Amino acid sequence: MQSETDVLVVGGGVTGTAIARELSRYRLDVVLVEKAPDVCTGTSKANTALIHAGFNADPEKQKGRLNVRGNELYHERIQHELDVPIEWRGALVVATDESERPKLEELLEKGQRNGVDGLEILEREALLEKEPHLSDDAVAALWAPTAGIVNPFELTVGFANNAVENGATIELEAEVTDITETDDGFTVETAKGDIDAEIVINAAGLYSDEVSAMVGIDDFEITPRRGEYYLYDKQIDIDLDTTIFPVPTEVTKGIVVTPTDEGNLLIGPNAQEIDDKRDKATTRQGLDKVLEGAKKTVPELTKQDVIKEFAGLRPAIKETGDFRIQIETEDPGFINAAGIQSPGLASAPATAELVVDLVEELRGDLEEDPAFDPDYSGPPKVRHMSHEERAALIEEDPRYGQIICRCETVTEGEIRDAINQPVPAQTVNAIKRRVRPGAGRCQGGFCGPRVIEILSEELDIPMTEVKLEEEGSELLTDEVKQPLLEKSREGSEVNADD
């Protein structure tokens, strides 16, 4: 692994990878280190997958400004550059009682102040025409046409792969254990060895307080705030066109009901502060709250057709309720991009833009790299092709004719492509994030063993070493009969009397 670099980014979530990719536009040596075996394993993998319009953002706060700018950048650039599903479905904030109407007006004004385009109040009739599955109690809604849905996995992987294509280095399984100041920068100690960096950017998500404390900046704390979700089968009879919010209260944005880029429905999240940064367990109480909250706007929802429950953790700075993106020390340069809770996904491109400005502040003008290519393409999405297109593709490359995952119709070619990307998929979940085997209704029951086999073959490791996600998540424990052999070797008593 590389032992020195101009800029080192800590954390391979959507924020870190967007920063690395934005930095790769310039003649800079960029290394990103991530503790997990893949990018997109923390907050970026479990969220509502929305590009918020920005009407609910506080313009006084960083997250408000970056949300609006981020949304613009997705429209102007990201959707054309990265091979990532983004759909501008728009969002509705639905009032289910006349008493909530003033809040709609307030959001409309706030949104207009923030520069959000196209906002209007829709009355009941227009509303039900747009979304027939809405509650009969709906009286009016704020309509925000610039809100979008995005696939957060493909987005993060797209940023990461494009960064590598443009010369950045991404080191996986390289957890940062310590940072020490040197004469001309920092020495960052990682699980894979030391790296000397002139500038360090901390985008470590839930752990950004701990990374920051390594350089003595310890005046903030990340409080994990858990949000739980239900994901529904694509075949559910409730078709929604738009993202539906209830009217927010002081405490919460409320439970969102939204389509996903693949045609599922997603509901959530609740919000619960917890202590353990690894505790992504769902709870009976939390899930029940999520469903109850979703029924406020879409009453037909039940537990029928749920294909997945999951939870994600927001890395919130409780005291400020805002992002903390700033230069912390100038000499040497340490930049925090911490506290990136919602709307972090919507803000990511703008966060990256801001961080590049901060790097320029530290280093002086950055020189653009003429070789930078912003366009990235992932593997072909065979499931979205017509029969004719599919036939033509298989004629060129037969690997796209062998289906491994039947629920999502994912081919062997796509799975092998995922393993052979610039940022390689090395775990079962890493493949799922990139090309979806196991993301369907049977949740990997059928394709799981086949995916393990392909990984074992491509990575040249035994099947018992194939992991679901992080270290310790190996899926298979032994060869058959192995525990019996071990027991007999230990000379444990076999029932001689039997």
Add this chain to the structure above:
Amino acid sequence: MTESRQAVTGDLDAMRREEHDLVVVGGGPAGLGAAQAAYDEGVDDIVILERDFELGGILQQCVHPGFGLEYFEEELTGPEYAQQFIENVAERGVDIRLDTMVLEVTHDRTVYAVNDEDGVTEIDAEKVILAMGCRERTRDALDIPGSRPAGIFTAGTAQRLINMEGKLPGEKAVILGSGDVGLIMARHMHLEGAEVEAVLEIMPYTGGITRNVVQCLEDFDIPLRTQQTITEIHGNDRVEGVTVQEVDEDFEPIPGTEYEIECDTVLLSVGLIPENELSVDAGVELHSVTGGPIVDETRETNVEDIYACGNVLHVHDVVDWVTEESMIAGRSAARSLQDRVETREEPIEIESTGKLRYVVPDRISTVDPDREEIPLYMRVHAPMEDVFVTLSSGGEELTRTFERRAEPGEMVTLNVDSDTLAELPEPRLELDVVQREEA
């Protein structure tokens, strides 16, 4: 849906086009039985489309004995049972395509299939038999809260890993659900060297057949705990344990009954779901209880010339009944191809009442002089002893059959003979189960 941005530049006329008399979707026991029976009835242009690398379906991973007692009158393993039919269809020259996935079946029986050799093939089929089998219900469909670590498998996936990959999914397992696959896997995990802490069942009785309870649990001292369920799964990277609770009559966990079991693996055997996504897209109507198509006695669905049989139709407990049923479908499709089917003026509706969960078929709509009897398959809601299965029409009881035990896990079969059908007071058959003392 987002279109893939990558334009395909190849030959957009690369699709193969074929026509066949009969296309069978799925090469498990149901598909094989259907193809064999259709051939024997005189159809020789038959294609079986199988997505796996070999025929036989789930039987290939069921290496335990207990198959064939009814059909072959001897005890075979799953692969042995399958092999008989694989050889039978091979001898008959049926066109078998492996590693071939059906992408779509249309309402007018155009079948689109894909594999790496032929690319996409569009088949114009005279008749289609759906035999896609079923899938297992997942942890998520059950809504069990907790973490999502490695070590949670459906029983069938674990079975495949052990028997086809030679790998153990864990060393210390808790099995949720006492369906047959779960019972078989309890024994299997134990024999492969894993510890099986318990089999948990939310119902007051087991979901599997009695033979499996005895041979898989009792013979190995594996505890079965009824009216208990997992209410939480623990562990960040790998399963570390589960919280178990007793449930009340409404299956709600009883507060205060929680206890923990330490384990590294959770196997789920909590129900099978007929795999009907292709059927639905073709316009096939499904039965609310079975999850499979609504069919008449020939196993034809509401979409003309599309038939269904095996576990895609309703989940069977014994493969022998799958064979029996698939042969009905294959034979019927063949006779219909040869225009040898006479439609009844008025179909005979079949209704299950009271204590029966469902009955297959839904109606009898043809007359067939070569058919001596029609089997009706049904399941009871809850276990019962000393009962009569009664067959009535228009309130008049026609037959009653004694069953010493009737359990949800074991299908009850009743054969109705043609003579009975010829003399019905009304075009209806009513099925019920009554206790002997009530009778």
